[in-house]
Amino acid sequence: MVEAVLRTERLTKHFGGLAAVNDISLEFFTDQIHAVIGPNGAGKTTLTSLLSGDLLPTSGRIVLDGEDIAGLSADRVSQRGVGRSYQKTNIFLPFTVFENCRLAAQSRLKSSMRFTRPALRYDDVSREALRALAEVSLEHRAQELAATLSHGEQRQLEIAMTLATRPRILLLDEPLAGMGSEESARMVALLQRLKQAHAMLLVEHDMDAVFALADRLTVMVNGSVLESGAPEQIRASAAVQEAYLGTEELHQ
Amino acid sequence: MRHSRLAAAVLFACLLALVLLPWFAEKYYIQLFTKMMIMAIFAMSLDLLVGYTGLVSLGHAAFFGLAGYVLAFAAPQYQAANLWLSLPLAMAVSGLLALAIGVLVLRTSGIYFIMVTLAFAQMVFFVFHDTKIAGGADGIYVYAKPVAAIAGWEPFSLENHTHFYFVVLVLLVLVYALLRMLLASLFGRVIVGIRVNEQRMRSLGYRTFRYKLVCFVLSGALAGMAGYFAAAQFGFVSPDILGWHQSGSVLMMVILGGMGTLNGAILGAFAMMLLELGFQGLPVVGGVDIGKHWQLLMGGFIVFVVLLLPHGLLGLGRLASRLLRKPAEAGDG
Ligand SMILES: Nc1ncnc2c1ncn2[C@@H]1O[C@H](COP(=O)(O)OP(=O)(O)O)[C@@H](O)[C@H]1O
Numbered sequence: 001m002v003e004a005v006l007r008t009e010r011l012t013k014h015f016g017g018l019a020a021v022n023d024i025s026l027e028f029f030t031d032q033i034h035a036v037i038g039p040n041g042a043g044k045t046t047l048t049s050l051l052s053g054d055l056l057p058t059s060g061r062i063v064l065d066g067e068d069i070a071g072l073s074a075d076r077v078s079q080r081g082v083g084r085s086y087q088k089t090n091i092f093l094p095f096t097v098f099e100n101c102r103l104a105a106q107s108r109l110k111s112s113m114r115f116t117r118p119a120l121r122y123d124d125v126s127r128e129a130l131r132a133l134a135e136v137s138l139e140h141r142a143q144e145l146a147a148t149l150s151h152g153e154q155r156q157l158e159i160a161m162t163l164a165t166r167p168r169i170l171l172l173d174e175p176l177a178g179m180g181s182e183e184s185a186r187m188v189a190l191l192q193r194l195k196q197a198h199a200m201l202l203v204e205h206d207m208d209a210v211f212a213l214a215d216r217l218t219v220m221v222n223g224s225v226l227e228s229g230a231p232e233q234i235r236a237s238a239a240v241q242e243a244y245l246g247t248e249e250l251h252q
Numbered sequence: 253m254r255h256s257r258l259a260a261a262v263l264f265a266c267l268l269a270l271v272l273l274p275w276f277a278e279k280y281y282i283q284l285f286t287k288m289m290i291m292a293i294f295a296m297s298l299d300l301l302v303g304y305t306g307l308v309s310l311g312h313a314a315f316f317g318l319a320g321y322v323l324a325f326a327a328p329q330y331q332a333a334n335l336w337l338s339l340p341l342a343m344a345v346s347g348l349l350a351l352a353i354g355v356l357v358l359r360t361s362g363i364y365f366i367m368v369t370l371a372f373a374q375m376v377f378f379v380f381h382d383t384k385i386a387g388g389a390d391g392i393y394v395y396a397k398p399v400a401a402i403a404g405w406e407p408f409s410l411e412n413h414t415h416f417y418f419v420v421l422v423l424l425v426l427v428y429a430l431l432r433m434l435l436a437s438l439f440g441r442v443i444v445g446i447r448v449n450e451q452r453m454r455s456l457g458y459r460t461f462r463y464k465l466v467c468f469v470l471s472g473a474l475a476g477m478a479g480y481f482a483a484a485q486f487g488f489v490s491p492d493i494l495g496w497h498q499s500g501s502v503l504m505m506v507i508l509g510g511m512g513t514l515n516g517a518i519l520g521a522f523a524m525m526l527l528e529l530g531f532q533g534l535p536v537v538g539g540v541d542i543g544k545h546w547q548l549l550m551g552g553f554i555v556f557v558v559l560l561l562p563h564g565l566l567g568l569g570r571l572a573s574r575l576l577r578k579p580a581e582a583g584d585g
């Protein structure tokens with residue numbers, strides 16, 4: 001049997017009296033996209049932040065390559081090969097598009113305690129940054145300031161930054177939110193490609209994309225898992241229909 | 253492109269003027285400009301923290317002043333200290349103090365960072381103010397300027413005000429070049445990233461605390477270099493040199509000139525000291541001694557600059573160069 005690269009065991013996060021993530025056990029495999037859906041406030045972003053080290057869990061374990069990483073800081077988690085993007089675009093707005101990715105790529109050098117050689121003369125780093133930009137088709141905007149990009153382009157840039165850190169595990173929090181249909185289609189194709197070599201957590205509201213991409217699907221409601229399994233199984237579930245998919249379809 | 257070429261030309265002209273100054277100016281002005289360049293080094297060291305890393309320190313005088321005291325200790329009575337030993341020592345002591353303080357204060361941010369840097373600097377102030385280790389509140393004299401002897405040979409003498417001037421000018425240029433190199437390096441990119449979005453830097457895998465700490469120590473050591481020469485020039489060190497007044501004053505220089513540019517820090521230091529003199533020299537008008545109330549004018553001026561020029565005096569230069577270029581470009585086309 002294939003071992004999960006990443007799994008959570010009874011992961012829980014309380015904000016005061018609120019259990020934003022409640023007793024969640026999930027597994028992530030390379031070559032698979034594990035999509036997490038659920039209404040706003042379900043705890044999807046909190047779950048992502050626990051996995052990325054941005055938040056410390058109240059209890060439970062996060063096992064990466066057989067080792068418990070719950071409690072490690074975000075920079076350590078990142079260095080272990082977990083890359084994330086944020087639901088609320090989180091980039092360096094005053095920097096150029098290229099510099100955003102270059103900084104991300106630079107993080108993979110053994111150390112940045114280097115004080116003499118100009119950063120731009122590290123050709124490997126620059127090449128890696130351009131490669132990541134090419135993945136999201138943003139090379140032509142490389143020299144623009146990130147702040148001048150459209151919302152959709154900023155979302156793409158954020159994905160490129162995540163890729164520039166060469167993660168093995170991707171945690172993507174609503175990567176398609178705010179993208180035009182063309183950008184969306186391109187991103188779906190990219191995620192399909194990335195699936196080959198990565199384990200992926202995909203939090204997404206776009207149901208067409210979710211069902212096109214997901215190998216596993218977990219539905220969260222109020223911090224807990226309502227259902228988890230193969231996409232077809234979820235689609236057929238009466239509980240899910242009632243709690244989530246049904247209402248979603250009503251809106252459309 | 254054109255903007256940066258113009259800036260380089262202006263910078264070069266300023267440097268040329270500084271190099272030529274001793275041939276045209278009297279002793280008083282040579283010493284005045286020496287002092288301004290010392291403050292410019294101090295201001296640049298703070299700009300590294302405030303303007304580039306986004307750490308607003310209100311206790312930077314502690315590192316400046318401590319180095320001055322180190323010189324005073326290294327030159328007991330009428331015996332001169334050796335420059336080549338006492339300068340690195342003073343910078344190392346300031347750097348160590350920055351390390352000790354930095355380890356504690358860099359865990360905070362924003363307003364808390366401002367408060368704890370101020371608190372630690374005040375602690376250092378009271379150590380010198382309330383104990384007799386260096387003359388207490390009365391201060392201590394540095395009777396003899398450091399000697400630059402290397403095995404009996406003295407390439408220059410700091411007792412000579414022109415030599416002193418050139419030594420400080422060379423250091424100003426060196427510190428400027430060092431910081432420019434640093435800011436273009438991998439390290440420099442990291443600290444600027446930290447200013448813009450520290451949380452994102454962490455999630456990209458950077459241990460931001462370490463970079464901030466190195467920056468803090470380096471900044472403290474450079475402030476120490478400035479403080480060492482300030483004490484050597486003035487020939488006297490008292491607790492005022494590391495008080496919050498001094499910290500506020502250097503922060504003002506950085507803000508006045510324009511943060512995060514180095515050039516702005518230098519401009520701010522020069523401008524503030526010249527303005528101080530200018531305001532102090534104002535005459536008595538209708539029974540009111542305007543010059544005596546120079547601090548009021550200075551305060552007003554700084555408020556004026558901060559409100560109208562978000563990028564400091566340097567922003568004024570940029571504005572002017574853009575206005576000058578407009579007609580020229582119209583002519584081109
Ligand atoms: N930092 C926080 N402090 C307090 N409550 C929070 C915090 N972050 C999220 N929450 C709460 O936790 C719940 C889950 O939020 P979130 O994880 O953002 O949900 P989702 O991403 O599924 O929309 C919400 O009720 C939200 O208000």
Ligand SMILES: [Mg+2]
Pocket residue numbers: 044045046087
């Ligand atoms: Mg969310």
